[in-house]
Amino acid sequence: xxxxxxxxxxxxxxxxxxxxxxxxxxxxxxxxxxxxxxxxxxxxxxxxxxxxxxxxxxxxxxxxxxxxxxxxxxxxxxxxxxxxxxxxxxxxxxxxxxxxxxxxxxxxxxxxxxxxxxxxxxxxxxxxxxxxxxxxxxxxxxxxxxxxxxxxxxxxxxxxxxxxxxxxxxxxxxxxxxxxxxxxxxxxxxxxxxxxxxxxxxxxxxxxxxxxxxxxxxxxxxxxxxxxxxxxxxxxxxxxxxxxxxxxxxxxxxxxxxxxxxxxxxxxxxxxxxxx
Amino acid sequence: xxxxxxxxxxxxxxxxxxxxxxxxxxxxxxxxxxxxxxxxxxxxxxxxxxxxxxxxxxxxxxxxxxxxxxxxxxxxxxxxxxxxxxxxxxxxxxxxxxxxxxxxxxxxxxxxxxxxxxxxxxxxxxxxxxxxxxxxxxxxxxxxxxxxxxxxxxxxxxxxxxxxxxxxxxxxxxxxxxxxxxxxxxxxxxxxxxxxxxxxxxxxxxxxxxxxxxxxxxxxxxxxxxxxxxxxxxxxxxxxxxxxxxxxxxxxxxxxxxxxxxxxxxxxxxxxxxxx
Numbered sequence: 001x002x003x004x005x006x007x008x009x010x011x012x013x014x015x016x017x018x019x020x021x022x023x024x025x026x027x028x029x030x031x032x033x034x035x036x037x038x039x040x041x042x043x044x045x046x047x048x049x050x051x052x053x054x055x056x057x058x059x060x061x062x063x064x065x066x067x068x069x070x071x072x073x074x075x076x077x078x079x080x081x082x083x084x085x086x087x088x089x090x091x092x093x094x095x096x097x098x099x100x101x102x103x104x105x106x107x108x109x110x111x112x113x114x115x116x117x118x119x120x121x122x123x124x125x126x127x128x129x130x131x132x133x134x135x136x137x138x139x140x141x142x143x144x145x146x147x148x149x150x151x152x153x154x155x156x157x158x159x160x161x162x163x164x165x166x167x168x169x170x171x172x173x174x175x176x177x178x179x180x181x182x183x184x185x186x187x188x189x190x191x192x193x194x195x196x197x198x199x200x201x202x203x204x205x206x207x208x209x210x211x212x213x214x215x216x217x218x219x220x221x222x223x224x225x226x227x228x229x230x231x232x233x234x235x236x237x238x239x240x241x242x243x244x245x246x247x248x249x250x251x252x253x254x255x256x257x258x259x260x261x262x263x264x265x266x267x268x269x270x271x272x273x274x275x276x
Numbered sequence: 277x278x279x280x281x282x283x284x285x286x287x288x289x290x291x292x293x294x295x296x297x298x299x300x301x302x303x304x305x306x307x308x309x310x311x312x313x314x315x316x317x318x319x320x321x322x323x324x325x326x327x328x329x330x331x332x333x334x335x336x337x338x339x340x341x342x343x344x345x346x347x348x349x350x351x352x353x354x355x356x357x358x359x360x361x362x363x364x365x366x367x368x369x370x371x372x373x374x375x376x377x378x379x380x381x382x383x384x385x386x387x388x389x390x391x392x393x394x395x396x397x398x399x400x401x402x403x404x405x406x407x408x409x410x411x412x413x414x415x416x417x418x419x420x421x422x423x424x425x426x427x428x429x430x431x432x433x434x435x436x437x438x439x440x441x442x443x444x445x446x447x448x449x450x451x452x453x454x455x456x457x458x459x460x461x462x463x464x465x466x467x468x469x470x471x472x473x474x475x476x477x478x479x480x481x482x483x484x485x486x487x488x489x490x491x492x493x494x495x496x497x498x499x500x501x502x503x504x505x506x507x508x509x510x511x512x513x514x515x516x517x518x519x520x521x522x523x524x525x526x527x528x529x530x531x532x533x534x535x536x537x538x539x540x541x542x543x544x545x546x547x548x549x550x551x552x
Contacts, residue, residue: 135426143411143415146549150549154408222408226517227514228513230510230512234506234510236505237504237506241500242505273423274423
């Protein structure tokens with residue numbers, strides 16, 4: 001089978017670079033040597049392994065894309081760009097009939113979905129590409145819906161550690177609170193214990209030095225009122241490889257769906273996980 | 277509303293005593309002062325708090341039960357007896373139209389269910405009365421069925437600690453292996469790391485001294501091949517209170533179902549959890 005051609009947009013950003021590097025290692029995928037980039041980027045190309053990828057500015061993207069489509073045929077786009085251009089990029093992909101995997105967060109998410117639904121193409125839209133994290137969240141959602149109040153009377157502690165630059169509370173932790181509330185445990189966002197001090201992260205949490213600048217560690221602890229029962233769930237992610245791997249699965253899934261004729265359809269990571 | 281009358285069978289055993297103590301503290305339940313016991317028990321009564329409970333031997337149980345039914349009316353039985361009498365007791369409850377909560381493990385489980393299905397009464401049959409543990413197992417089962425292979429490529433470590441007297445591997449840990457296998461992680465029962473040494477339990481695991489003689493601690497750790505992602509699930513249970521609390525919920529659930537006319541029906545802890 002011919003490899004699936006993939007255009008990774010958002011280079012030379014960190015996440016798009018990581019995704020491109022992983023794609024380069026997959027024999028079933030082919031990284032095409034073009035990428036959309038922002039107007040503020042001065043570089044004209046990005047190095048991915050030994051490959052040079054030409055960076056395309058917004059004002060030249062329509063013309064370039066027409067030529068790329070002529071040369072390459074069907075291309076799947078991967079978007080790790082910026083919240084401010086999520087909607088504009090989605091419109092561009094849809095108008096050009098390009099299936100895409102949207103890994104960028106933010107923007108107007110309702111409009112994003114509507115853009116795809118009204119188009120002739122399809123997309124995987126996933127604010128979190130970490131398959132195992134998404135699966136764990138789905139497990140928690142299932143428990144919350146199926147067994148309301150099962151942890152009633154339990155105390156909850158949520159701790160998370162992220163690189164120093166991350167000012168806001170973890171989005172994953174915030175989503176998890178909703179599930180715990182349904183499971184019978186009152187808890188508010190400001191009760192999450194955030195750690196941003198690299199010294200403490202290394203000495204007390206055990207975050208490896210190499211990942212002090214890029215990690216997301218979460219621990220949820222539940223204790224019964226009488227102290228005899230203790231549950232703890234932990235998910236610690238270093239670097240961005242988990243998201244790159246999820247992106248690759250999303251590409252394969254989307255290619256299959258396009259092959260089966262999907263049009264005007266939004267898929268989620270839950271769909272990718274189910275593989276259906 | 278009148279309290280639900282409950283007969284706890286298996287006194288003076290540890291688990292039945294714990295259940296009876298919890299029932300005594302519930303204003304919505306009334307512990308009746310009679311309990312079935314084994315032929316080898318020499319005591320004629322058991323003390324539950326300030327209450328004396330008369331112990332009934334197998335040879336006198338039919339006669340006593342008829343008199344109890346006359347005095348007390350509807351009684352729900354709780355069975356924490358012995359694997360060797362699970363089926364005989366179930367037959368006895370069914371023949372006497374007594375709804376029951378079967379917390380005793382072992383026996384012929386198929387025949388146990390059939391006995392209830394062919395009767396005019398109903399039962400909650402639960403090899404594990406720990407509601408939160410059952411909920412966690414259900415979450416894992418859901419994930420295994422919904423997201424097969426999502427942890428493919430991950431390494432798994434299972435550690436469990438139980439009181440020194442427990443010779444076999446944890447049943448919960450063994451059940452969990454099946455889910456992890458479906459999630460894409462090969463793992464065999466003999467890879468479970470069992471800890472039975474009280475010294476190690478106290479110094480390395482941190483099991484409180486008071487619970488060295490009665491605890492069930494379990495930790496499941498998943499690590500991605502490249503080491504960047506780490507998941508860990510822990511459930512630590514000290515003493516038997518979680519099972520007593522689950523028993524109380526099962527009694528309330530069964531009383532409600534009997535009230536609604538349930539006959540010849542087997543309920544599980546999942547039903548109790550769903551509360552439907």
